[in-house]
Amino acid sequence: MKDRPLRLAGYGIGLILVLALPRLIYPVLALDILLWGLFAISVDLLLGFVGLLSFGHAMFWGFSGYTAGYLAKSAAFDYPLAGLIGACAAALLALPTGYLAIRSKGIYFAMVTLAFAQMVFYVVNEARPITGGENGLQGVPRTLLGSAIHDAMAFYYAALPLVLFGYWLAYRIVHSPFGHVLVAIRDNEARAQALGYPTGRYKLLAFVLSAFLAGLAGGLYALGHGFAALELVHWSTSGTAVVMTILGGIGTLWGSILGAAVFLLLRDWLSTFTDAWGVVTGAIFAVIVLSFRQGIWGTLLARVQSPKSKVQSHASGGALESRAAPAEPAPARES
Amino acid sequence: MDPVTLLPQIFNGLVQGTFYALLSLGLAIIFGVLRVVNFAHGAFFMLGAFGAYILFQNAGLPFWPALILAPLGVALLGMLLERVVIRRLYQFDPLYNFLLTFGITLILQDAVRLRYGMQGQPYAPPRELAGATNLGLFFYPNYRLFAMLLAIGVCVAVWYVIERTRLGMIVRAATEKPDLTRALGVDIDRWVTPVFGFGVALAALGGVLAAPMQSVYPLMGAELIITVFAVVVIGGLGSIVGAIVAGLLVGVVFGIGLAIVPPLANTLVFVLMAVVLLVRPAGLFGSAEAA
Numbered sequence: 001m002k003d004r005p006l007r008l009a010g011y012g013i014g015l016i017l018v019l020a021l022p023r024l025i026y027p028v029l030a031l032d033i034l035l036w037g038l039f040a041i042s043v044d045l046l047l048g049f050v051g052l053l054s055f056g057h058a059m060f061w062g063f064s065g066y067t068a069g070y071l072a073k074s075a076a077f078d079y080p081l082a083g084l085i086g087a088c089a090a091a092l093l094a095l096p097t098g099y100l101a102i103r104s105k106g107i108y109f110a111m112v113t114l115a116f117a118q119m120v121f122y123v124v125n126e127a128r129p130i131t132g133g134e135n136g137l138q139g140v141p142r143t144l145l146g147s148a149i150h151d152a153m154a155f156y157y158a159a160l161p162l163v164l165f166g167y168w169l170a171y172r173i174v175h176s177p178f179g180h181v182l183v184a185i186r187d188n189e190a191r192a193q194a195l196g197y198p199t200g201r202y203k204l205l206a207f208v209l210s211a212f213l214a215g216l217a218g219g220l221y222a223l224g225h226g227f228a229a230l231e232l233v234h235w236s237t238s239g240t241a242v243v244m245t246i247l248g249g250i251g252t253l254w255g256s257i258l259g260a261a262v263f264l265l266l267r268d269w270l271s272t273f274t275d276a277w278g279v280v281t282g283a284i285f286a287v288i289v290l291s292f293r294q295g296i297w298g299t300l301l302a303r304v305q306s307p308k309s310k311v312q313s314h315a316s317g318g319a320l321e322s323r324a325a326p327a328e329p330a331p332a333r334e335s
Numbered sequence: 336m337d338p339v340t341l342l343p344q345i346f347n348g349l350v351q352g353t354f355y356a357l358l359s360l361g362l363a364i365i366f367g368v369l370r371v372v373n374f375a376h377g378a379f380f381m382l383g384a385f386g387a388y389i390l391f392q393n394a395g396l397p398f399w400p401a402l403i404l405a406p407l408g409v410a411l412l413g414m415l416l417e418r419v420v421i422r423r424l425y426q427f428d429p430l431y432n433f434l435l436t437f438g439i440t441l442i443l444q445d446a447v448r449l450r451y452g453m454q455g456q457p458y459a460p461p462r463e464l465a466g467a468t469n470l471g472l473f474f475y476p477n478y479r480l481f482a483m484l485l486a487i488g489v490c491v492a493v494w495y496v497i498e499r500t501r502l503g504m505i506v507r508a509a510t511e512k513p514d515l516t517r518a519l520g521v522d523i524d525r526w527v528t529p530v531f532g533f534g535v536a537l538a539a540l541g542g543v544l545a546a547p548m549q550s551v552y553p554l555m556g557a558e559l560i561i562t563v564f565a566v567v568v569i570g571g572l573g574s575i576v577g578a579i580v581a582g583l584l585v586g587v588v589f590g591i592g593l594a595i596v597p598p599l600a601n602t603l604v605f606v607l608m609a610v611v612l613l614v615r616p617a618g619l620f621g622s623a624e625a626a
Contacts, residue, residue, distance in 0.1 A: 104568075111372065275449075277445070283442060
């Protein structure tokens with residue numbers, strides 16, 4: 001690999017940027033960017049590398065948020081333990097929902113995951129003794145070795161190792177033989193099956209791992225903000241994660257962090273002018289879907305790589321694009 | 336449980352089920368011809384209800400003209416959106432249009448919220464349908480009976496048109512084999528925009544019918560549409576009969592759940608969906624190839 005130095009330099013710059021971020025913008029927003037970035041990466045892991053659009057990832061983000069919040073509040077768990085147990089709880093939730101959801105694909109998969117997330121929303125809403133219902137869990141403490149971390153800046157650096165662990169895990173998954181099989185399933189499931197891969201099991205494992213990452217982010221998010229509210233498991237939260245992923249570039253992994261950053265900074269900036277945030281989010285959705293499907297990272301990569309051959313299959317920025325049918329209103333069913 | 340107290344709940348569930356049926360029917364028709372799963376269907380339902388509310392507040396028009404005018408207006412908006420934006424994505428994966436219509440949903444909801452607030456607005460049922468009727472074992476509000484019968488009537492009429500008429504034949508042919516249909520000289524593209532408009536009109540009609548039963552608020556369609564997606568999965572995407580039967584079935588399950596275990600009623604629908612996915616992944620009336 002002759003671009004190895006370039007790559008290392010890229011990671012170095014990324015690391016410096018992540019370390020400096022809370023000095024550049026305020027720490028709460030900085031942590032939000034890291035965590036939403038990890039959340040968007042978990043969506044991208046499925047969308048970009050398995051070709052499955054989960055429209056219900058808020059159930060993992062939120063389920064972990066409530067689990068971590070409950071453990072920290074009621075059992076005085078330290079934040080790393082609470083966060084990791086929350087992530088494991090999300091992975092556990094992904095087993096039955098994933099087992100059922102992967103029986104469908106394409107648009108069906110999106111609808112099924114959305115429906116399961118709504119079910120989790122109703123359950124969380126009804127389980128008032130544990131979740132606080134509409135009031136949510138208030139006053140969640142963030143502690144390490146029993147002592148509280150009050151400062152937002154301190155918690156940013158306290159949470160950073162766990163977040164970086166999440167990023168590293170996502171990178172490892174994608175660049176492992178397992179990750180390559182996922183891409184093969186995305187591109188041609190029948191062929192992967194014919195080669196002897198149990199594709200169902202691969203997809204389920206990818207779903208569970210993705211839920212773990214979403215849970216890790218969601219747990220730290222609840223701990224960082226000191227509360228868990230119903231918004232964590234709301235369908236619009238799933239949609240936000242998806243828009244960040246596409247904004248960054250489908251199948252680019254790091255692009256998701258960029259997408260989250262652009263989205264959150266835009267919201268932070270616009271909230272001083274308008275409260276029509278739904279209109280703005282919807283417009284972002286429409287614009288990127290209509291005319292910016294490669295996303296930010298995908299567009300940058302295409303610029304950089306355009307003279308070279310496009311060997312990197314999953315960096316093409318359009319896992320969905322590759323399955324495009326010819327221009328016609330109703331593509332024929334395969335029979 | 337006493338059947339006399341259970342029966343009204345089943346009826347309530349049936350009423351709710353007719354709304355599910357109207358919405359999933361519209362989704363099925365649109366998906367059949369356009370290959371678009373229209374997330375904005377819930378928003379169009381909400382706009383139908385607000386249409387009736389606005390017609391009354393600003394023009395003094397009562398329920399009956401609103402029942403025609405509001406769906407028409409919302410259908411026009413839907414057709415405009417189809418022409419201007421949705422059409423551009425037919426050549427790509429259907430997921431893109433799902434996401435686009437999700438964005439449209441957020442815009443429409445928020446626009447209505449900015450103008451009318453989050454709080455529910457009341458909308459009175461028509462005077463002609465005040466009171467209740469004795470159904471033998473219990474009394475039931477006239478308006479709910481009317482809404483249920485009208486919605487079922489519309490569903491049956493749509494089913495008849497699609498299964499038994501020449502127009503329906505074209506729609507079915509376009510659904511099954513678009514290229515072959517085109518080769519036989521049928522201009523499918525002519526039907527795309529009207530079909531979308533018709534599906535949207537069904538959702539808006541549901542909204543107008545729902546307005547007198549609940550308050551009119553911006554998010555009234557959002558939660559409904561997710562349940563309707565579960566209905567679609569249960570019935571089988573693209574199946575007309577599946578949409579209607581699954582809608583009514585889910586409504587009744589919801590009604591019974593509300594009578595026996597109220598906190599779990601909302602969850603039951605999704606449990607039903609899980610069971611169907613386990614047993615028949617393509618849905619009760621779906622063909623395996625559509626899944």
